[in-house]
Amino acid sequence: MSKLRYALFTGCTAKQSTPEQYMSTMAVAKKLGIELVELVEASCCGASHLQDYDEFLSLVLNARNIAYAEKHGLTMVTICNTCQLNISMTKHKLDKDPELKAKVNEKLAEVGLEYKGTSQIIHFLYAIIDDIGLDKIREMVVRPLSQFNIAPFYGCHNIRPSELQNETHKTAESPYNPTSLDDLIIACGGESVDYEEKNKCCGFHVELQAPKTAAVLTGNAIAGAMDNNADMMVTPCPLCHLKLDTQAEHAGEAIGRELDMPVLHMQQMVGLALGCDPKELGLEHHVVDVNFV
Amino acid sequence: MSDKIETKKVKFKVFRFNADTDYLPKYEDYEMEVTSEEVMLDILNRIKFNHDGSFSYRRSCRHGICGACAMKVNGRSTLACKERMFDLIDLFGDELTIEPLSIxxxxxxLVIDKKDFWDKHNAVNPYVVADIDEEPESENIVSPEEAEQLLDADYCIQCGACHYACPVIEINEEFFGPAAFAAAYRFSADVRDSDDERLKTVNEMGQGVWDCVKCFECAEACPKDVNPIEKITKLHQMAFKEGIAENNVAVRHAVGFEKSMAKRGVLDEGGLVLYSEGLGIVKHIPVALKMFRKGKIPLPWNIPTSENMDEIQKLMKSSSTVKF
Structure with a gap:
């Protein structure tokens, strides 16, 4: 098999509030023999908020982001659910509406770029499952996480809207009964925890304007994992991670309960199982201590 | 031609509760052979007709237009008359839990009190507001293009599937919810409508669109593909276009993305929170300190900037369609 190469869209948090997510992505890619070409020219995806303000502008900027992946002739890998949503939504809209695509390309031409629609957009979680395969991961595990109950937290923007999401990867996923992250946990040797909140919202997007809603949703999610004997949670989304890790204390106050739950990025879990050095995975950047490593 | 109908065995756990006599609900178990021809409503009918006549649920048209039989199977909102049993078995396996939309x-x-749903629906003036000429000389024609602007929001059957799938409804009693927003969009996007109040009502913090968590549960739940979150996004955009977006934390949070991206391409996370919150930033200091200690907040000179910034800035100037 030739070496897997992707264009990496890091998103904004990987370079600021979740540096551990960038570190662990790089460490896992190295272990898996994946080459990541970082899209250093890319802008923010708009995080679904710019879209509320100026939808056309967000389409132009995301088309520009994709155009850079196309220039490399590579599939774009995202490492944030919300980046995945906004960029794949842009692709979806432009690919099905030639008129809109032409309008966007008129703008991109001003800076010598073109959106063609030739690059796929896939979240790293599904890239691992589709292109590496769970069997291969299972073979490569050197430090099985067999003593851990691990609660998957899928994050809305990787599983909904399901029609869009299922265009981006081969692994069919239902938002009501998602299995990809459970399967990855099992491949890493862990026990996957079933709980009601695993496919629910963390509240991140209303953190500023509706702090109570945001805190209760986060609290419910952590409490659900705790009540089902999870030792840790794992998520493919850095925004969910920010809520579950940095806001756990607020969330506990909101639901009237002490919450204590280490939360790993999907890449950190895979990295641990594949034998990466914990230092490479940035575990010391968590607010809730990862105390079992 | 042999018409052999396939069957599968399913264990049903059925929610039972009588608010007049029961303190707590219970779940009744039934095991049944289900055929490939049946929909969920057939199973509800079989339970009622063959096992327990006291089992209650709403049903009427049985072809997906009245919205009465909305309920939940394994936590998923659905219309009982539209949901094929074999699809449910494919998705969830052979153990299915039948519950009302809202316990x-x-x-x-399965019969619920939908008062909150109707109150919120009514709060958005769900009708065309227009001064009409009582003796018009000609028809009031809406062109096909203008009708398309409704984006099928008029397909809503008020079943409540999205409303009770929305996580905010359970936390914030004021929040209007996706169905009311879809209705608000349906009438505010109507070229005949001249209501000034509706858009303002759905833009108020707490009850309005700014409290939507963007989880897309409503889009998944809707049995008529109304896609309420798409309408919520449209309502946000209409608020800016109509110039009624207020200068509050939620609005600044949306606008702040543009400001930040114009400067760095990528988002300056701390800068966005500061721009959105203003003085309100002080309440974030305790968490910010914890994050800073863990290396989660870069110092100002370490905040990244996209390469080829000139392109981004040029595009932001030429492609911007909204001002705030």
């Missing part, structure tokens, strides 16, 4: 609103078994 805390249960009156009798």
């Amino acid at each position: 805390k609103r249960a009156v009798k078994d």
Whole structure:
């Protein structure tokens, strides 16, 4: 098999509030023999908020982001659910509406770029499952996480809207009964925890304007994992991670309960199982201590 | 031609509760052979007709237009008359839990009190507001293009599937919810409508669109593909276009993305929070300190900037369609 190469869209948090997510992505890619070409020219995806303000502008900027992946002739890998949503939504809209695509390309031409629609957009979680395969991961595990109950937290923007999401990867996923992250946990040797909140919202997007809603949703999610004997949670989304890790204390106050739950990025879990050095995975950047490593 | 109908065995756990007599609900178990021809409503009918006549649920048209039989199977909102049993078995396996749309609103078994749904629906003036000429000389014609602007929002059957799938409804009692927003969009996007109040009502913090968590549960739940979150996004955009977006934390949070991206391409996370919150930033200091200690907040000179910034800035100037 030739070496897997992707264009990496890091998103904004990987370079600021979740540096551990960038570190662990790089460490896992190295272990898996994946080459990541970082899209250093890319802008923010708009995080679904710019879209509320100026939808056309967000389409132009995301088309520009994709155009850079196309220039490399590579599939774009995202490492944030919300980046995945906004960029794949842009692709979806432009690919099905030639008129809109032409309008966007008129703008991109001003800076010598073109959106063609030739690059796929896939979240790293599904890239691992589709292109590496769970069997291969299972073979490569050197430090099985067999003593851990691990609660998957899928994050809305990787599983909904399901029609869009299922265009981006081969692994069919239902938002009501998602299995990809459970399967990855099992491949890493862990026990996957079933709980009601695993496919629910963390509240991140209303953190500023509706702090109570945001805190209760986060609290419910952590409490659900705790009540089902999870030792840790794992998520493919850095925004969910920010809520579950940095806001756990607020969330506990909101639901009237002490919450204590280490939360790993999907890449950190895979990295641990594949034998990466914990230092490479940035575990010391968590607010809730990862105390079992 | 042999017409052999396939069957599968399913264990049903059925929610039972009578608000007049019961303190707590219970779940009744039934094991049944289900055929490939049946929909969920057939199973509800079989339970009622063959096992327990006291089992209660709403049903009427049985072809997906009245919205009465909305309920939940394994936590997923659906219309009982539209949901094929074999699809449910494919998705969830052979153990299915049948519940009302909202357990805390249960009156009798699957029948719920939908008062909050209707109150919120009514709050958005769900009708065309227009001064009409009572003796018009000609027809009031809406062109096909203008009708398309409704984006099928008029397909809503008020079943409540999205409303009770929305996580905010359970936390924030004021929040209008996706169905009311879809209705608000349906009438505000109507070229005949001249209501000034509706858009303002749905833009108020707490009850309005700014409290939507963007989880897309409503889009998944809707049995008529109304896609309420798409309408919520449209309502946000209309608020800016109509110039009624207020200068509050939620609005600044949306606008702040543009400001930040114009400067760095990528988002300056701390800068966005500061721009959105203003003085309100002080309440974030305790968490910010914890994050800073863990290396989660870069110092100002370490905040990244996209390469080829000139392109981004040029595009932001030429492609911007909204001002705030």
